[in-house]
Amino acid sequence: MHPAKLPTCNLSPCYYSPSLAYAIPLIVMALGFTGFVYMHERHGLLSSDNFPTRSARFSAYAWLGVLLLVLSVLVIGSSQRIPSPSQLNETSFWSLFSFHVILIGFLAGWWAIVGRPPLKQFFNLPSNDMFRQVMLGVAVGVGGWAITLFAALVVGLILTGLGLIPDDLKPSPMIPWMAALPIWQKALIILSAMTVEELFFRGWLQKRVGLIISTIIFALAHAGYGQPLMLVGIAVVSIIIGVTFYKTRNLWPCIVAHGVFDAIQLFVIVPIAVQMGGLG
Secondary structure (H helix, E strand, O other): OOOOOOOOOOOOOOOOOHHHHHHHHHHHHHHHHHHHHHHHHHHOOOOOOOOOOHHHHHHHHHHHHHHHHHHHHHHHHHHHOOOOHHHHHOOOHHHHHHHHHHHHHHHHHHHHHOOOOOHHHHHOOOOOOHHHHHHHHHHHHHHHHHHHHHHHHHHHHHHHHOOOOOOOOOOOOHHHHHHOOOHHHHHHHHHHHHHHHHHHHHHHHHHHHOHHHHHHHHHHOOHHHOOHHHHHHHHHHHHHHHHHHHHHOOHHHHHHHHHHHHHHHHHHHHHHHHHHHOOO
8 A cells, every 4th residue: 555655845846755755753752861861861851750760761662662663664655655535435444443452552551660650640641620621621622623724724825825835735544434434433533532632742751851742753653644734733722731731730731621622523523624625
């Protein structure tokens, strides 16, 4: 399912061999991993973790390296093969959760390595004033969608004016495919994404590398959609939720906001896009 080369650049031809398509991101990943380890050893980047022994700390490094390698290969591969409608129809619904299963496995392993602290502390999940946290999440989710749509529109107009978006750019086949999913499957996707992705990207990653880097990684993790403006929206979503986590130090509003974002997308935006674009 992988194409023989990356898509042609809009400004000039830029063909890459499959090996180079993997080599460059993997080199960047290796440099990022090295920098992560260095920053902790020199500046305590993982100060939120309490490693019981020196061997536990190096086990955590190795565990992180395995995660980065696996995710890099998966993301690079998915970004190189935009599935056709027929391939999507043959895709198992449960395979959509493979990314989340990997993240859950990593979090469970890291939690065990650092001595199994209370989960409320590990993920910043205090149980006080839950109603207020849920309402805050709903407000962030609804208001954030307006900001996201506006930002995507502005960036889209700028990129179109600069000729960086081709006139014949086609929407991803995943849009009508997702629109046709049963309600219970859409709800399960939302529930999985809002919990697992927030536990990892905010509850684990942002606490250790900060808002900007976690946002970049969050956007790159969704590169398989093959839609540049969708990546802009995903980055804006991540910034909005990340700022919420930074201000509140509470993951509950972020989980709710993420769920609201995804619910609006799957139950409102995607069906409208299918209807207006004649993709059904």
